[in-house]
Amino acid sequence: MMGLPVVTDLDDQALQDVESRAHPLAMDLIRGLFPMQPYPKTDAQGVLRHGFGRPIEKRAMSDATASFALADDLRATQAILRGRVFELIAVHPEAEPRLPYLYAIGDLLGAEKLRDWSALWEQLRREDWQAVAVELMTAKWDAYYASSLDKRRAVMGLVLAISSPVGVAA
DSSP states (O other): OOOOOOOOOOOHHHHHHHHHHHHHHHHHHHHHHSOOEEEEEEOTTSOEEEETTEETTTSOOOHHHHHHHHHHHHHHHHHHHHHHHHHHHHHOGGGGGGHHHHHHHHHHHOHHHHHTOHHHHHHHHHTOHHHHHHHHHTSOHHHHTOSSHHHHHHHHHHHHHHHSOHHHHO
């Protein structure tokens, strides 16, 4: 008669230790199969993949992953706008409370577009917040994000917030 296989009784910590050792090795194996791909691409099986072979249409993105991606995108926006923001804050340090709105708008419209928008930066340097709002309203928001009434309201709220008195904008 054959005996039953011996099963080791792992406690939670022991299991976590085993998983912790296996995790980075599994990541290296996957990275070896799927080199970093910065833009989504459909593979031979018709699966849209991104990054290190992540099947982006097969599994829902977690809140943590989405927050990490958003934070990374906003850091990139800040880096692109750094020179313009430095010039603005050097002359008008009181404009600092408006920066979150400016960064959000840069993320939505594209940081390069915002950086190169000379007429907008001229109004920002003048601290003519109404003219800033008017200038921002000339962007083709419908083509970007204002496809529904709720999004249109949110975008206009963002534009109005940057033009509000500082006590109101914050």
